[in-house]
Amino acid sequence: MSDVIGGLIVLGLFFGFIFLGIIGSAIRIVKEYEKGVVFRLGKVIGEKSAGLRLIFPVVDRMVKVSLRTVTMPIPSQKIITKDNVSIDVAAVAYFHVVAATKSVVAIENVFSAINQIAQTTVRNIIGQFVLDDVLSQTDKINEKIKKVLDVQTELWGVVVTIVEIKDIQLPESMQRAMAKEAEAEREKRAKIIAAEGELLSATKLGEAADIIGKHPIALQLRNLQVLLEISAEKNSTIIFPNQFMSTIQDLKQFLNSEEIGLTK
Numbered sequence: 001m002s003d004v005i006g007g008l009i010v011l012g013l014f015f016g017f018i019f020l021g022i023i024g025s026a027i028r029i030v031k032e033y034e035k036g037v038v039f040r041l042g043k044v045i046g047e048k049s050a051g052l053r054l055i056f057p058v059v060d061r062m063v064k065v066s067l068r069t070v071t072m073p074i075p076s077q078k079i080i081t082k083d084n085v086s087i088d089v090a091a092v093a094y095f096h097v098v099a100a101t102k103s104v105v106a107i108e109n110v111f112s113a114i115n116q117i118a119q120t121t122v123r124n125i126i127g128q129f130v131l132d133d134v135l136s137q138t139d140k141i142n143e144k145i146k147k148v149l150d151v152q153t154e155l156w157g158v159v160v161t162i163v164e165i166k167d168i169q170l171p172e173s174m175q176r177a178m179a180k181e182a183e184a185e186r187e188k189r190a191k192i193i194a195a196e197g198e199l200l201s202a203t204k205l206g207e208a209a210d211i212i213g214k215h216p217i218a219l220q221l222r223n224l225q226v227l228l229e230i231s232a233e234k235n236s237t238i239i240f241p242n243q244f245m246s247t248i249q250d251l252k253q254f255l256n257s258e259e260i261g262l263t264k
Contacts, residue, residue, distance in 0.1 A: 028053045028062050035100035036062045047100055065100040069161065070111070074118050076167070083130040088169035093118050093149070099157030107156050114153060118163070121148045126165075131174075138165050 029052055030036045036048035039061045048062065055062055074091040081087060095114060097103045103110045125145050126134055134141065142163050149160040170178070 026054050026057045028055060030064065033068045034064045034066055035097075036064050037101050037104050038062050044101055044105065063104050065097055065103055067097055067100070069094055069096040072111070072115055072118070074115070074122055076169070077119055077123050077126075079123050079126050081126065081131045081134060082128060085131045085174060086171060087126075087131070087134070088167075089122060089126055089134075089165060090167040091118070091122055091145075091163060091165045093160060093164075094162040095149075095153065095158050095160045097157055098159050102155070102157030110156050110158060113156065114149070114158065114160075117152050118145075118149060121145050121152075122165075124148075131170075134168065141165060 028036060028048070030048050030050050032050045034050065036053060038045050038048060038055060040056070041059055045060075053062070072093045072095065074093060076088045076090040079087055079089050093114070097110070107113050122145060125141060125148065129137070129141065142165060146160055146163045149163065153160055
């Protein structure tokens, strides 16, 4: 009798574990940032949103799909630009799933597929630009890559939000050539600025010469001003220009003429 009771207990425990296993396989927890795609005997029957969800054991299977934005580094690519310069370009892409069922049914591994198509697109798009445009028009290139990727990934239920070129490696010979070009450009600007300064200075000197030519006494006044500036430095020796002697004579003649005019 005790053997029968022991057998029943073991059998009960066995079926109890089976029942708990069935219940456990029927319960699924879907996180807030996920969608659960439910297959019944291999056929999609719908999507489950966040929360505690029940499915039929054995016949149902749930595949969880994350809806969060994914940051995917695009490995450095060796690219030949339109002007035949070899460069290495690395980028990064941001995307997220908007249609969970498509991302599971339409393609086997959506993340691997996006990574591969992104590498190919970066090579194709950048290869259409010359080096100067690659360095100066990164925003335009990023937008063009994004548009091409969006067309490809739309069928997979994925939206690409941002594509950014984050690193461009140039050959050392090209770096030296660009440094020489930049230095030459700076020297050219410096020479142009100096020439413009000389032109402006010559123009002003010409205007000053015209004024002095009309008023000779102005040159003598300028000489006096120079002597005043020299004396301010407390120099022991002061050199008087030869023109200063004629200035004194001119002043005397001016004063004499003024005195004669007053006496009359």
